[in-house]
Amino acid sequence: MKFISKSLVSFVLLATSVAFAGGSVWAHNMAGSSMPVHDKPMSGGATPKMASKAYNIEIKDFAFTPKTITVPVGTKITWVNKDEEPHTVVSTTDAFRSRPLDTDEQFSFTFAKPGTYEYFCSVHPRMVATVVVGGSAKKHPMKMDKMN
């Protein structure tokens, strides 16, 4: 259990410190992120440890950059809106959904489960991107509407 409590403590510390930095917007969006909870220790060997690296995705020029990202289970990803237009970060399977983000506002989500997470901006639905969590998940291009 030592491993779990250490990582949990470090996660809480990280969350707390960022919450102070970001102000009310951050705290608000924190409610949308999920905390990784493990009932048992990770099995030994070469399995990935609880991810401690955070990843940033920039929302700029009506695109998520990087458009596809592969991360270990347990990674926290933070999206930052650098456009002058508001954007949202919405999973196509409702795994996560941000509030509308104004310029410089952020949204974070911690990916506790492996899988391929397609997401888009619900204000500008042509903006699509993918997060691949853990291992080599099958990639398939997202379907775009065409005009008849």
Next chain:
Amino acid sequence: MEREKLITKNLNSDGVDRRGFLKCMAWAGTGAYCVLSGGVLKSYALGDAMLGGMHKMKGELAFVQISDSHIGFDKAANPDVTATLRQAIAKINALPTPPAFVLHTGDLSQISKPAQFDTLDQTLKDLRTEKIFYVPGEHDVLDDGGGKLYLDRYGKGTMGTGWYSFDKAGAHFIGLVNVVNFKAGGLGRLGHEQIEWLEKDVQHLKSSTPIVVFAHIPLWSVYPDWGWATSDSEQALGYLKRFGSVTVLNGHIHQTMKKVEGNVTFHTAMSTAFPMASPGQGPGPGPIKVPADKLRSVLGVTDVNFIRGWHTLGITDSPLDSSM
């Protein structure tokens, strides 16, 4: 300078001179009125001297379309969108005859905050007209309820996500909502329920009834890559095919664009807040900054006139820095 030109060639059985009409529509972009009266299509160049006379003879219905006020936006492209909206209101109030009503084709607010809707309502109180009709833009449905806030304020008498219809001076007006329930990778979307409603709504109208449809996102394919299109509009427009005169008024793209397809005239309006780039001329459909002294030339309102018996509406785009 006055210029009146009668176009009497090619009168169809319904009295519309198609060639003359198309010529008129080309002029409309430079500020011309096209008036069909008694089967004869007349065009007038819009000069200040004409203004009083024009509105006296305009006929039975005049209304104005405004769009994309984006109250709450405060970036470089326009730090004070409430001020430019006030200029648009002053412009409309300066018309010799007040418009019968005003259509707001969406993006009332920047981010659906109650304070932004409040400011809009307060500002529009100065608009001299009997009624303002609204349809939401995608910026107006960003509340937790996914558009409930908009409906609470502006959705009285509407159905579903806020669609409705009404009649004025013998014309049938239809407000559609194509900014809700977006799919990933998608475009504007009307949805099955709304399209079915539309079919029934127009079923019993005579084909000679002028139809005016207004919705936020263009109902024709302007530029799909930037979301400037509606994926299921074709089916909806199919139900309007039989009508002799259909006018589609949209916003969303913050610039004027026109297209004529058979009996259907498509038109998009300028924003009262900030301009956007021409399709493809930039990274995306975001605000673009123009020199401060140019801003009022790229924002504006749209004046629409029609006379009973018309087949086409006179649509005039009016930048804030011009006289209407």
